Every structure is written in structure tokens, then in C-alpha cells.
Amino acid sequence: MNIPNLISVIHIVLLPFMVYFALQGTPFFTLLAILFLLFSALVDITEKVRGRKKTTISFLHPFSDKIVVLTLLLVFVFQGVFSGLIFGIFLLRDIIIGLIRMIAARDDVVIRGELYGKSITIFQFVLIFLILGKSLFVPLENSLTLVIYIFTVVALALGSLSILHYGYVYAKGLRTRRELGKVVEQERMVVLANKKAGGY
16 A cells, blocks of 8 residues: 555544544544644645655545545534535535546546645635634634634635536537547548559
């Protein structure tokens, strides 16, 4: 197992502990949830910095990040501290993007939208930290609520833009492939004959 896949497995292994700690609702367990999440994020960041010079790719990594983020946000929905509607929009965005990427892969259309995915995931991680921290820093509750609102709006905006970006790039790439296909079909074949060799 390569290191990126190992990091992804660590995310998944730590997730049940973070969920349990978050569900307890006490300052002590909330602090533990923050520390576990912080450790998971730092390990992830360290691997990404180290992996910039590497060519090793983890198939699990994008899914592990999303699983961690969406699971914890779902916990907050059940606790009544996060909007179920916004969670549904986040989930729907990931489903739509996944379908577009799957269809694009089938049609051999390359879509490069890593920046959107990474940015949204970062904003969602920050949201989780803020929501957990809100219960610890009660005097800052109003300020943190405003910051949470801002990060949520930005994440929603990035999500909407990413859907438009993926859809546009896919449609453009598909049109380009079809046009190139027509050119190849209509191109005349030139056969050079060598009389001395008695063949072609």
C-alpha cells in the first residue's frame, strides 16, 4: 500500500472516533474531536506537500476526504447545529460532479477541476472546525456564527460554479472530439504506389 492510500485509510479509521466524540456534546469530547480532526488534516496536508514532487496517485484520497466531511456534517445536522438543506445541496453537488466525471471518462473527455474540489473541501473542513469550536468558545458564539455563515455561502457558491465549470468543459470537450472525428472521417486517404517494388 502506497503512502497516499495509507493516509486515506487513516482518515477512515479516525472517522468513527470523531463521530463518537462529536455526538457526546461535552467540551472534553468536543476538544478530542477537534484534535483528531486536526491530526487528520495535518497528516493530509503534509502528504500533499510531500507528494507534489511525486507521481503516486491515490484513488481513495478524494473519496476519504468527502466521506469524512459529509459524515461529520450529517452528524451536525442530526444535532441541529447545521442546516439539513445545505447538507443536501453539498451532497447533491458531489453526486452531480461524480456523474459528469463518469460520463466524461466514458467519452474520453478530460476535465481538470481539481481547484474547485480542493477549495470546497477546505471550506467544508473549516466549517467543521468552526462548528465544533462554537460549542467551546461560548463568548464568541455570535462572531463564529457569522463566520460559519460566510464560509457556508462561499462553499455553496464554489459548488454551483464547479457544476457549471464541469458541465461547460465536458460539453466543449465532447463537441471538440466530435468535430475532430468528422475531420478524420472526411479526410481523403492518399496511397503511394511503388511501381518498381510491384506493390504498395
